[in-house]
Structure formats: structure tokens, C-alpha cells
Amino acid sequence: MLLLAIYGSPRKNGNTDLMTDSFIEGALSAAEIDLERIYIRDLQISGCLGCGYCDKHGVCVQQDHMQKVYPLLEKAERIVIASPIYFYGISGQAKLFVDRSQALFMRKQKNSSEGRSISSPVARKGFFLCAGATRGKRLFDCPVLTAKYFFDAIDVAYEGELCFREIDEKGAVLHHPSALEDCRRKGAAFVGVGR
Numbered sequence: 001m002l003l004l005a006i007y008g009s010p011r012k013n014g015n016t017d018l019m020t021d022s023f024i025e026g027a028l029s030a031a032e033i034d035l036e037r038i039y040i041r042d043l044q045i046s047g048c049l050g051c052g053y054c055d056k057h058g059v060c061v062q063q064d065h066m067q068k069v070y071p072l073l074e075k076a077e078r079i080v081i082a083s084p085i086y087f088y089g090i091s092g093q094a095k096l097f098v099d100r101s102q103a104l105f106m107r108k109q110k111n112s113s114e115g116r117s118i119s120s121p122v123a124r125k126g127f128f129l130c131a132g133a134t135r136g137k138r139l140f141d142c143p144v145l146t147a148k149y150f151f152d153a154i155d156v157a158y159e160g161e162l163c164f165r166e167i168d169e170k171g172a173v174l175h176h177p178s179a180l181e182d183c184r185r186k187g188a189a190f191v192g193v194g195r
């Protein structure tokens with residue numbers, strides 16, 4: 001089983017990096033898995049142009065680092081994506097990445113309109129990790145919706161999320177009473193036997 005972990009914060013070793021590392025630690029403790037980590041901050045990727053090329057051709061016209069990512073997004077049986085809250089959404093970097101998954105969605109549409117299904121024979125699952133500084137009741141509404149539709153676009157079933165409020169300074173999540181242990185536990189369950 002391939003677990004693809006996508007780090008969506010521009011801040012290296014920040015809170016969502018730590019959450020993702022803990023999630024992976026749990027996953028590795030629970031099952032024999034292959035692991036690929038993607039740090040969006042290290043990729044050179046442009047925003048979606050809305051050019052419609054993928055509608056016609058099923059692939060993105062832009063030749064940047066996303067071209068190496070697409071096969072992983074299509075292949076991984078488990079995908080976890082993490083982002084801090086930026087202005088009540090995911091980070092700009094993570095949003096560019098998510099927007100570029102449109103090419104995979106359009107490929108799926110194109111194939112299905114031409115009578116070819118590209119549904120994976122195995123059940124693929126996705127999970128979302130998020131942290132934000134404030135306490136608002138609806139703090140995670142927008143990023144959770146974005147994560148759900150990202151996974152839907154790439155044909156991955158949304159398994160759930162772990163979101164933590166009042167996490168701001170770099171490393172603040174280390175002082176949360178349960179966050180990293182919660183991430184470990186969810187990571188283990190995410191790849192657990194029989195799932």
C-alpha cells in the first residue's frame with residue numbers, strides 16, 4: 001500500500017508538518033506501507049490557467065513539477081494532505097496544488113464520456129489535517145470542503161479530518177494535550193488491516 005503524504009504549509013517544521021509526521025509515524029507502526037512525502041513548498045508549480053486543455057486532452061498543459069505528482073495522486077491507496085488555515089482557507093501553496101488536480105478530474109470525465117472508466121480497483125482513501133490560530137466555530141468549514149472536493153476530484157473517498165484550533169506559533173502543537181497522539185492514532189487506523 002502506498003501512502004502519499006502532502007505537506008501544504010510553507011513553514012518548514014511548523015505545526016502541520018509535525019501533525020503529518022505524527023500521522024505517518026502511526027501509519028508506519030500499524031502496517032507495512034510504502035511512503036512518499038511531497039512538500040508543496042519545494043515544488044515549482046503554477047496556478048491552474050483555466051485554459052481547458054485538460055478538458056480536451058485529459059492532461060495538464062503546464063510542464064512543471066505537478067507532472068511528477070500526477071502519477072502519485074493516481075496511484076496512492078492512501079493520501080493525507082495537511083495545511084494551516086490561511087484566511088479561513090488552506091494555504092495559497094496548497095490551493096495551487098489542489099486546483100491543479102483539476103486535470104485528473106477532467107481526465108476522469110473525459111474517459112467516462114468516452115465509455116472508459118478509470119476507477120481504481122482498490123478503495124482509495126483520503127484524510128485531511130489542519131491547524132489554525134483562532135477559535136471560531138466555523139474556522140475549518142472552508143478548508144474541509146476544499147479537502148473533500150479535492151479527494152472527490154481525484155477519485156479518493158474522504159475518510160475524515162483532524163483540525164486543531166488555537167495553534168499558532170511554530171511548534172505550538174507540541175503543547176497541545178492530545179493533538180500529536182490523535183494524529184498518530186488516526187494514521188494507524190487509516191492504513192489499518194481490513195480497511
Ligand SMILES: Cc1cc2nc3c(=O)[nH]c(=O)nc-3n(C[C@H](O)[C@H](O)[C@H](O)COP(=O)(O)O)c2cc1C
Pocket residue numbers: 009010011013014015016017083084085086087088089131132133134135139167168169170171
Ligand atoms: C498568511 C496567514 C494567514 C493566516 N490566517 C489565519 C486565519 O484566517 N485563521 C486562523 O485561525 N489562523 C490563521 N493563520 C495562522 C496559522 O493558521 C497558524 O499559525 C498555523 O498554526 C500555522 O501552521 P504551520 O505551522 O503548519 O504553518 C494565518 C497565518 C498566516 C501566516
